[in-house]
Amino acid sequence: MDFWEVVRKRVSVREYSDQEIEQEKLKNIIDAAHLAPTARGEEPWEFILVTEKKSLEELANITDHGKFLKGAAAGIVVVAKDTKYYLEDGCAATENILLAAAALGVGSCWIAGDKKPYGANICKYLGVPDGYKLVSVISLGYPKIEPKPHQKRKVEDLLHWENF
DSSP states (O other): OOHHHHHHHOOBOOOBOSOOOOHHHHHHHHHHHHTSOOGGGOOOEEEEEEOOHHHHHHHHHHSSSOGGGGGOSEEEEEEEEOOTTHHHHHHHHHHHHHHHHHHTTOEEEEEEETTOTTHHHHHHHTTOOTTEEEEEEEEEEOBSSOOOOOOOOOHHHHOOSSOO
């Protein structure tokens, strides 16, 4: 897929088939994440790839709106050192994960993030050291059904030249 096709087709997927994701694809998704822009060149991110069903189920139970993580083939938890721009950096890496997954035919959904009250519980469950913050939890899997892109606002309706 070319870049514009990936951007236009990427949607949140919450229902997955039982098919496992090839390790090479998972590595490529993480590779895309670590190539994200980073303030001051800090690269504060770390990526925890979860593929064991028991762990996916436990993470799903910790979340409030991510119960479908139980049915995913994998999950990626993005944490970042608590630096000045950890959230911006971690969100850039997360977006790269979503786009890379779509480019590889893998469905994904951004489930949780920095402001969730259970963030510390996810970090504790995964053994994340002190000094790191949860940025995101992303489910990954091959879609059970072919996802359809959502209708979006037209660029002309939200673009402002020079001022609002």
